[in-house]
Amino acid sequence: MLSQTVIAQLRQAVADDGVLTSPTDLIAYSFDGTFEQSLPDAVVLPRDTEEVAAVVRVAAQHRVPIVPRGMASGLAGGAIPTAGGIVLALTRMNRILELDRENMTVTVEAGVVTADLQKEVEKVGLFYPPDPSSIKQSTIGGNIACNAGGPRCLKYGVTGDYVLGLTVVLADGQVLKTGNKAIKNVTGLNLTQLFVGSEGVLGIITEATLRLIARPSFANTALAHFPTLEDAARAINAILAQGLVPATLELLDETAIECIEEAMHLGLPRDVEALLLIEADGNDAQAVGREIDTIAEIGRDSGAVRVEVARTEEERNKLWKARRSVSPSLARRAPNKLGEDITVPRSAIPEAIRRIREISRRHGLPIVIFGHAGDGNLHPNILFDRRERAQWEKVELMAKEIFQVALELGGTLSGEHGIGILKLPYMREALGPLSLEVQWRIKEALDPHHILNPGKVLPGK
Numbered sequence: 282m283l284s285q286t287v288i289a290q291l292r293q294a295v296a297d298d299g300v301l302t303s304p305t306d307l308i309a310y311s312f313d314g315t316f317e318q319s320l321p322d323a324v325v326l327p328r329d330t331e332e333v334a335a336v337v338r339v340a341a342q343h344r345v346p347i348v349p350r351g352m353a354s355g356l357a358g359g360a361i362p363t364a365g366g367i368v369l370a371l372t373r374m375n376r377i378l379e380l381d382r383e384n385m386t387v388t389v390e391a392g393v394v395t396a397d398l399q400k401e402v403e404k405v406g407l408f409y410p411p412d413p414s415s416i417k418q419s420t421i422g423g424n425i426a427c428n429a430g431g432p433r434c435l436k437y438g439v440t441g442d443y444v445l446g447l448t449v450v451l452a453d454g455q456v457l458k459t460g461n462k463a464i465k466n467v468t469g470l471n472l473t474q475l476f477v478g479s480e481g482v483l484g485i486i487t488e489a490t491l492r493l494i495a496r497p498s499f500a501n502t503a504l505a506h507f508p509t510l511e512d513a514a515r516a517i518n519a520i521l522a523q524g525l526v527p528a529t530l531e532l533l534d535e536t537a538i539e540c541i542e543e544a545m546h547l548g549l550p551r552d553v554e555a556l557l558l559i560e561a562d563g564n565d566a567q568a569v570g571r572e573i574d575t576i577a578e579i580g581r582d583s584g585a586v587r588v589e590v591a592r593t594e595e596e597r598n599k600l601w602k603a604r605r606s607v608s609p610s611l612a613r614r615a616p617n618k619l620g621e622d623i624t625v626p627r628s629a630i631p632e633a634i635r636r637i638r639e640i641s642r643r644h645g646l647p648i649v650i651f652g653h654a655g656d657g658n659l660h661p662n663i664l665f666d667r668r669e670r671a672q673w674e675k676v677e678l679m680a681k682e683i684f685q686v687a688l689e690l691g692g693t694l695s696g697e698h699g700i701g702i703l704k705l706p707y708m709r710e711a712l713g714p715l716s717l718e719v720q721w722r723i724k725e726a727l728d729p730h731h732i733l734n735p736g737k738v739l740p741g742k
């Protein structure tokens with residue numbers, strides 16, 4: 282509970298309609314994309330960096346927790362105010378400040394919705410590649426704070442690869458500027474990348490300068506059907522070993538195929554263990570066509586029983602429909618899903634999937650696996666009914682076992698969703714004591730009173 286003094290100071294820090302304290306508003310800001318929930322004491326909606334800094338100064342003075350929030354699509358519980366305090370929602374800070382066509386950069390406020398940014402830059406023939414599936418429901422600030430990825434990241438890299446500079450409000454309310462439009466910059470420690478993926482525990486990102494590239498004009502897509510996971514893995518390695526880097530190399534396992542067919546009746550095969558959706562893109566139509574043909578050939582040589590190649594935009598959309606339908610299709614199977622985000626070395630993908638299937642069989646709950654196979658980033662989704670207490674208990678155990686598989690195979694807990702609160706219990710095993718100690722030292726140097734998103738990312742000492 283915040284005192285009237287703190288509320289009054291917050292109302293001074295931002296415009297009067299920027300402080301919400303009614304029970305309904307607090308409930309609306311108590312969730313993210315997970316099952317977790319915790320009420321804040323106040324929600325503050327700043328309009329610019331100066332207002333963010335003023336709010337942080339109030340929080341620092343009274344040692345009140347402050348939790349930055351974009352669109353709350355996070356899948357790790359990072360934006361949930363587990364210690365109460367202030368939720369600082371950046372959604373009113375959604376301006377595109379400067380689109381510099383000559384230098385191919387864009388400077389934006391942190392609350393810009395990623396899809397809006399992409400639309401704006403594409404109007405002038407430029408391209409911002411990172412494409413999380415939540416592109417319409419997430420902000421650039423949230424993407425930077427989680428270092429979001431997506432299907433295109435195999436070829437183009439993740440969010441962090443496009444961040445040139447940031448404006449960050451520190452825990453004492455000072456405003457730090459890092460980087461600028463210069464592409465090469467090794468002046469001092471790389472503070473820009475320190476804040477990338479920091480999930481709100483080191484500072485509040487208020488503005489970002491992002492690198493853009495020229496928009497590729499052509500794309501060709503193929504869908505390859507593999508009788509076994511090993512065949513699919515062999516194809517992935519063979520494609521990359523030939524020096525081909527498709528924009529997308531997405532995998533759907535047989536349970537994912539089953540769920541999509543049940544919901545959408547797209548005519549997907551029911552007798553294969555894996556589908557790979559592969560897309561090549563570029564600015565030379567013939568070269569892109571040749572690339573997809575070579576990829577299709579490699580797929581067949583690696584054991585694909587069928588490779589569909591889209592030659593028109595309509596055919597391309599049809600192939601993509603399978604991948605885009607995964608998440609909505611799962612809802613027909615079970616009311617709830619827990620989506621994980623492990624990564625493993627690419628060669629370990631078949632082993633990882635087989636072990637995850639064994640976990641599913643042993644506990645009697647379905648696990649659907651899809652993901653960015655070219656990056657070794659798998660999304661095992663456990664399907665269940667949360668109203669059944671016994672099922673929920675199993676889910677927690679299954680998630681733990683999935684993380685164990687990732688670590689045993691030389692992988693890690695998260696490829697793009699981050700740690701938040703959900704993966705905290707596994708951090709010690711994933712990183713070891715020294716890495717955690719170094720991370721705590723950084724946290725304490727920047728936020729000595731632990732007011733910034735407390736209880737996230739770093740397990741207690």
Ligand SMILES: Cc1cc2nc3c(=O)[nH]c(=O)nc-3n(C[C@H](O)[C@H](O)[C@H](O)COP(=O)(O)OP(=O)(O)OC[C@H]3O[C@@H](n4cnc5c(N)ncnc54)[C@H](O)[C@@H]3O)c2cc1C
Pocket residue numbers: 313314348349350351352353354355356358359360371391412413414415418419420421422423424425426427428429430431432480481482484485486487608697698701734737
């Ligand atoms: C259907 C669905 C599909 C998804 N697909 C993908 C995907 O393909 N790839 C992927 O990477 N993720 C995906 N996600 C997860 C999620 O969308 C991403 O993590 C996204 O980057 C979160 O953005 P947000 O604005 O919603 O952030 P929030 O959920 O509001 O916050 C996420 C974290 O970032 C911190 N944060 C937010 N804004 C700031 C800021 N300005 N400064 C400092 N810290 C901040 C928060 O404190 C929190 O820790 C998906 C989620 C859903 C629901």
